[in-house]
Amino acid sequence: MSTRENVELQKEQEFIDRLYDRVDALRGDTAQRVEDALTPVGNGLQARLERDVLVAERSGLLAALNAVDGSLCFGRIDLRDGAAHHIGRIGIREDDTDHTPLLIDWRAPVARPFYLATGHTPMGLRRRRHLTTEGRTVTELHDEILDLGDRERTGFEDPSGDAVLLAALSSARTGRMGDIVRTIQAEQDRIIRAPHRGVLVVEGGPGTGKTAVALHRAAFLLYEHRELLAKRAVLVVGPNPAFLRYIGEVLPALGETGVMLATQAELFPGVHARGTDTPRAAAVKGGADMAEALALAVRDRQALPEPGAPLIIPHDDGDLVLDWEIAYEARQAARETRLPHNLARPYFTFHVIDALTRQLTERIGADPYGGPNFLGPDDVAQLGKSVATSEEVHAAVGELWPLLTPEGFLADYLAEPVYVPDEDAEAIRRAAGDGEWTPADVPLLDEAAELLGDDDSAARAAAEAERQERVAYAQGVLDLSRGSETYEFEDEEDSEVLAAHDIIDAERMAERQEEADHRSAAERAAADRTWAFGHIIVDEAQELSPMAWRLLMRRSPTRSLTLVGDPAQTSEEAGIGSWDRILEPYVGDRFEHVRLGVNYRTPAEIMDLAARVVRAQDPSFEPPGSVRSTGETPWTRDSGADLAGAVARAVEELTPEEGRLAVIAPRELHEEIAAPLDGITAGAEPDLTRPVVLLGPREAKGLEFDHVLVVEPGRFGTSDLYVALTRATQRLGIVHREDLPESLR
């Protein structure tokens, strides 16, 4: 290394040392300040509130400082005017009076030229530098000269400008997705920083960075709209739990923890949807027609007695007759409120009670000679009360217009599906109490909850009971304080000191006892079905059913969404069609549609093969261009009779020293294939950090591995095969016992 290079490295090392000194000081300081903030404060509500806000802020900063430790600073821009800025995962300021920026947050406008500047449009830059660090040591520099007139050289010039990107793309995979802040490309940057309002659809082929872009967008929005989004939270929806674990470390590494990651199955609080549906059942349950079917089924639960067969309700003053007419009138009145079922129920009850009271009044107070009714207003009120408090009357009302829970209603519905064609009913029928809730049930539960209306009387009763308990507890504390009075305040002098009971009553003390809600917005959102998120990001959005869209749109009343997907990777039975069809009911044609066109994952050799598969079905298909090639041609092998043996040999060959191998095979072959393989991880939620993973085609969606072995591709549908073939960053092998699909021959 020349002296010039040494000097450059040395200078950067000095900066990094200074940066970490500051970070360490800040970390110690922040930890202490969280401690301080946690110590008890004055009594006022305001003081408590301020303390909670402080704790949250400082804990957030501390978490961010801890999380971003590795490669905190990764870039530097030198401007023509002589200024220079270091760019990092979060912003850090000096400890001076001006709080001078020391490290610029990658999301700040000042950092933008780092991602966008080119020789053509240098955006005021003279030089862009990538810093590579190991722990706190600078190991490499890569410089791009953007001012072509600039003759000064550092010895670290990278003429192509993509050495850092290519190194990142070829590095061994870990089973966990990493962030891309060091190398966000211009087309990606524009999407990441797009305005937060409205619906943005991001489409792109495999490996174009859709997921990476979506997650960095979440981090950017949290930075740009911190106040709003910290309160309302960001929701990221992914296709399955393994995928969520795969992407789970990206946002924390960017210092962001206030994001809720969930699959569709987790979006109805209190329900763990672990069951599975047949593809056909899932498709029926997801169909838009289900909304209407459920609405009609709820109406069916608002029943009438048969004409001529009224409900006879025993009463002390003679039987009450709840006939078709009374129930019909009451039902009309309740339906006219247009309230959801449970919330309209009191109107139904009221009308029935009113009609039955009139019935009783007319019977008891009737003048046999046709004169006015004998009963005065007090008598009528008395009768009304006796009807309104009659358990038998309420039982009859419950028969006609029952109070329903979403779970109870949907279980009944699935046991006997109505308002769907017979063959659909057959596909989704499930005896009540049989099996678990499935992901496709979740949007139906949500729909049911909307149709029924939240009857929160139970929750309110529980909250009140809890409050009473706190009052009782506080009363106990006050009693103790009174009891101890004689000891504490024997002394005349001390009688000036006030005891707790002198200044505070039990109610107020209970209020003070109430634990402040320390949960983050994301945690509160997870427990609240009606939460309105500040922004929702949906990955693999093409997979969601119309019913799932209804659920998500309810969680986003402001329609602030980023939807990410690839039509060519859509599984056959999902196929909701175009974005227009999905979005039309919610935003009409008011959505932005952008495309990503470069494949950063799959080498050109593998992509050529994968494209052939889709072209067999759609000759006009154009895949995204690969950013690199490896010189490794994918291979196919006929296993003969011993498929498992051939797979085992291929696994041995392809298992990388560092990095990960995925075997992607039809589910029904897993047992056979796994038998001779040691230490392979499989199942519904495989551990992706293990060296070799066995997956079904569906579980492979969104994931990526160094090497991939596809088994028996003839059994895959086109889109599943396309997904499977495009998961590798390095090598691809195919083993088959049955015929290969035409496109792979």
Ligand SMILES: Nc1ncnc2c1ncn2[C@@H]1O[C@H](COP(=O)(O)OP(=O)(O)OP(=O)(O)O)[C@@H](O)[C@H]1O
């Ligand atoms: N600018 C970038 N710098 C470094 N790596 C990148 C960049 N963009 C994408 N990648 C990498 O490319 C790979 C593919 O990205 P990602 O998984 O986000 O693609 P995708 O479009 O969601 O793919 P698929 O649709 O196949 O699931 C990841 O390893 C990601 O880190």
